Amino acid sequence: MINVGIVGGTGYTGVELLRILAQHPKAKLKVITSRQEAGTGVDDLFSSLRGQITLKFSDPLKVDFGKCDVVFFATPNGIAMQQVSALLGSGIKVIDLSADFRIKDVAEWEEWYGMSHTAPELVAEAVYGLPEVNREKIRNARLIANPGCYPTAVQLGFIPLIEAGAVDENHLIADTKSGVSGAGRKAEIHTLYAEASDNFKSYAVAGHRHLPEIRQGLSERSGKPIDLTFVPHLTPMIRGIHATLYARLTRDVDLQALYESRYANEPFVDVLPAGSHPETRSVRGSNFCRIAVHRPRNGDTAVILSVTDNLVKGAAGQAVQNMNIMYGLPEKMGIQHIPLLP
Ligand SMILES: NC(=O)C1=CN([C@@H]2O[C@H](COP(=O)(O)OP(=O)(O)OC[C@H]3O[C@@H](n4cnc5c(N)ncnc54)[C@H](OP(=O)(O)O)[C@@H]3O)[C@@H](O)[C@H]2O)C=CC1
Numbered sequence: 001m002i003n004v005g006i007v008g009g010t011g012y013t014g015v016e017l018l019r020i021l022a023q024h025p026k027a028k029l030k031v032i033t034s035r036q037e038a039g040t041g042v043d044d045l046f047s048s049l050r051g052q053i054t055l056k057f058s059d060p061l062k063v064d065f066g067k068c069d070v071v072f073f074a075t076p077n078g079i080a081m082q083q084v085s086a087l088l089g090s091g092i093k094v095i096d097l098s099a100d101f102r103i104k105d106v107a108e109w110e111e112w113y114g115m116s117h118t119a120p121e122l123v124a125e126a127v128y129g130l131p132e133v134n135r136e137k138i139r140n141a142r143l144i145a146n147p148g149c150y151p152t153a154v155q156l157g158f159i160p161l162i163e164a165g166a167v168d169e170n171h172l173i174a175d176t177k178s179g180v181s182g183a184g185r186k187a188e189i190h191t192l193y194a195e196a197s198d199n200f201k202s203y204a205v206a207g208h209r210h211l212p213e214i215r216q217g218l219s220e221r222s223g224k225p226i227d228l229t230f231v232p233h234l235t236p237m238i239r240g241i242h243a244t245l246y247a248r249l250t251r252d253v254d255l256q257a258l259y260e261s262r263y264a265n266e267p268f269v270d271v272l273p274a275g276s277h278p279e280t281r282s283v284r285g286s287n288f289c290r291i292a293v294h295r296p297r298n299g300d301t302a303v304i305l306s307v308t309d310n311l312v313k314g315a316a317g318q319a320v321q322n323m324n325i326m327y328g329l330p331e332k333m334g335i336q337h338i339p340l341l342p
């Protein structure tokens, strides 16, 4: 069994980790923290977990992770980096769902995240937890930087085109939509029901912190710098990411064949039949990324549609996928949930 700790067990990604790991055949939850709910029974706060988890939330400042093999951080940016060094030093592996270790250029990270990095020496070692790209590195990693929700959907959508060198890589466009749970389980005006339930809006058009993460990942696939315009939107739904990606083709390519070939052996990337329009509800609660490719009027613009559940493939499910790989388990173990329909 893998003894697991979760820091931040009451947030949306933390609760998704609880949902998944409570039924994971090889995971044993040992520590779950929450400052606000310390001492409360997990299943008292989340009745859907009744009969699944008997632990109480621990105070993160008083907890001993010594009995854990791996600790997941489902905490705001800037928290994991304060604790990872000590955990690694104790032989405990870390899977960080925050952005603390995703961007290799520490100065760039500090600029976008507005804080000084307290563990810069670990950034180089951290493995970016996108299995479709880094599976072999993930196998032997001590520290995983789990990708963000938008970067997961956008990179999986663009990667086959970038690897094939088939597009103008300096004028990529990512038009992305997220459910409100992407903002986290905290009281903010813009995520209140009265504000978000009957509204649709773009935000951070001038620059979103996922831009450097996506640029880093796609530039690595290309072997040279790429650039893209990334525009996120907040949609009146709870969970889901829908990315509409645009790229100008620089040579003729059979998009359907390219994507089917690239993702043929990927357990969680589903390339839909030609002409499809993937819906976020088709991945709700599951670890799948469903992709459809289009070339309107057979012109020189590729339109790629990519959908994920921001809390699963965009966060907790991908984190457990990475854990499975790190521990030599079947990659789909514990994350084979079929989406809830309709
Ligand atoms: N929501 C999403 O779709 C995605 C989120 N992420 C990232 O994952 C991380 C978690 O996101 P999300 O679950 O939405 O966040 P939430 O705001 O929903 O939850 C945050 C959790 O962290 C705990 N926490 C807050 N501050 C501290 C602290 N100083 N020390 C220890 N624990 C703390 C909170 O509990 P308490 O305050 O009681 O301790 C809570 O359990 C973030 O970095 C986010 O950017 C990544 C991909 C997708």
Ligand SMILES: CC(=O)N[C@@H](CCC(=O)OP(=O)(O)O)C(=O)O
Pocket (backbone or CB within 6 Å): 077, 097, 098, 099, 147, 148, 149, 150, 178, 179, 180, 181, 182, 183, 184, 209, 232, 234
């Ligand atoms: C709707 C919404 O607010 N989404 C969040 C995405 C949060 C996320 O993915 O977290 P990381 O920054 O750790 O990747 C945002 O746009 O900031």
